[in-house]
Amino acid sequence: MTPGLLHYILLALGVAATIIAHPTPRIDTSTDLPSNSVHQSGGKHHIVLFDSTLPNQPSIDDVLSRLGLYPEHEDVVNHFNGSGFRGFSANMDAHCLDALAEMSDVAIVEEVANVSMVETRSTAPWGLERISSAGTISGNPGTLNFTYSFDTGSGLGAGADIYILDSGINTQHVAFQDRAQVKVLVGSVEDGTGHGTHVSGIAAGMLVGVASRANILGIKMFEDNGTGSSDVALKAVGYAIDSHMARRNQTGFVGSVMNMSWRVPKINAMNMAIKAANDAGVHTIAAAGNDAEDACTGSPASSGGTGGNGITVGSIDISNAISKFSDTGSCVDVYAPGSNIVSAYIGGDNVIRPLTGTSMAAPHVAGIVAYLMTANQSLAQDPPAMKAFLKDTGLRDVITGPTLPGDPRILVNNGIRGK
Structure with a gap:
């Protein structure tokens, strides 16, 4: 073998060895690769x-x-x-x-989010169409000629408990389908005024209510003639908190929301009780009040807005105008339908009638909270997050009429913008 040939072969082997030992470099596309990016299973x-x-x-x-x-x-x-x-x-x-x-x-x-179909329910009150649509609506507000749109994956509040702190409930009404029960703190087992039954129907009644599969737990804190006192109201709040705590680990339980469609002059004891409820994971909904004044002057309304993690609700009419009677201001979080709202009533098991007030606006929001708890369980026992979510998803720049300074002027929506 000639030296030249041997030299050629050795060079070739050297090249081959180099290729094996040092793979062909590739363009480095991982300049953003963090040093700790090794995948860990699950998540x-x-x-x-x-x-x-x-x-x-x-x-x-x-x-x-x-x-x-x-x-x-x-x-x-x-x-x-x-x-x-x-x-x-x-x-x-x-x-x-x-x-x-x-x-x-x-x-x-x-x-990744769940994808569900939108379903509609005809023969609904105007309030249900208002909270599930973005456009203007019109018609006779005293009828059931409107359409309610909702997410079929929401469960319509199944597993959620709605506490109605009020005058009791006509539990035999067909709207409640054996989902309603009452804890009596004062008076008889009957709803003497119909107020609590009407509020319950808006929150969770069949045909007339938002979360029509939720549990309805009435706490009767008003006498049969409609009178009440703040100490009994405090007792009602405490009962709801205790009941919620007892339910937390039960199978099928999702969360609790407390509706308070009443007002007293601002008292620190009531606001402390509302804070305790929020801290325990109970969502609290308060009517703003019907005196066309600052909602911050009353309780439990002053626990909402800038005043705490409660949710305070003002009233609008079918034209999106703030109801003339509604309290407004910085303690209000959202507005909901409150004028001429048709719902369940007393006097029979299928009686319905329209009532007006921020008392009717609040349970629309209580129903939406129950609806959202079953649709998004990360919100179920987190009142601050739920409050922020409602304000983020509400409709802005649609409400008309004067409000006091600091009022956010947000129209609540269930997340289905509809027509």
């Missing part, structure tokens, strides 16, 4: 979409590899690799989410 289901404005989007394999994942991994659920957008969905914990947040070529990371 919540999230969608990840890449930045479509980039001239060269990363491949799905590339981004998954940065997380310590690969397309066939059991935690990778779906791939989106069409011409319109690119990304994937996967079960990921906070470790991966933190890593994705540092990647400049990732545009969106969101938790």
Whole structure:
């Protein structure tokens, strides 16, 4: 063998050895890769979409590899690799989410949401159409000629407890379908005025109510003639809190909301009791008051708005105008239908009639809270989060009429904007 040939062979072997020992370098597309991005199994289901404005989007394999994942991994659920957008969905914990947040070529990371169909219920009161639509509505408010739209996945409040602190409930009314019961603190077992029955129907009655599968728990704090006192009202709040605490670990229980369609001059004891309820995970809904004054001057209304985690509700009419009687101001959180609202009543098991007041506005919101608790259980026992959610999803710039300074002028909505 000539020296030249041997030299050639050795060079060739040297090149071959070099190739084996040092694989061909590739372009590094993982400059955003955090050092702690190894995937840990489990976590919540999230969608990840890449930045479509980039001239060269990363491949799905590339981004998954940065997380310590690969397309066939059991935690990778779906791939989106069409011409319109690119990304994937996967079960990921906070470790991966933190890593994705540092990647400049990732545009969106969101938790997967349930998709449900929207269902409608005709022969409804105007208030139900108002809280489930974005457009204007018209018609005779004293009829049931309106349409209620709702998310079929919401469960319509199934598993939620609505406490109605009021005059009692006509539990035999067909609107309640054996879902209503009453704890009597004063007076007889009967609803002497019909007020509590009407309020309960708006919150959770069949045909006339928002959350028509919720449990209705009346606490009778008014005498049969409609009179009441603040100490009995405090006792009613305490009873609701205790009942909620006893229910928390029961199968099928979702959460509790307390409706208070009444007003007393502002008293610190009542607001302290409302705070205790909120701290225990009970959502509290208060009528703003019917004196066309500052809602902050009364209780429990002053526990809402800027005053705490309670939710205070003012009244509008069918034209979206603030009802002339409604209290307003910085303690109000949202507005709901309160003028000429048809609901269940006393005098028979199928009697309905219209009533007017912020007493009628508040249970619309209590019903929405029960509805939302079953649809979004992260809100179920978190009153501050529920309050923020209602204000974020409410309709703005649609209410007319004067209000006191600091009033947010938000019209409550159940999340179905309808027609």
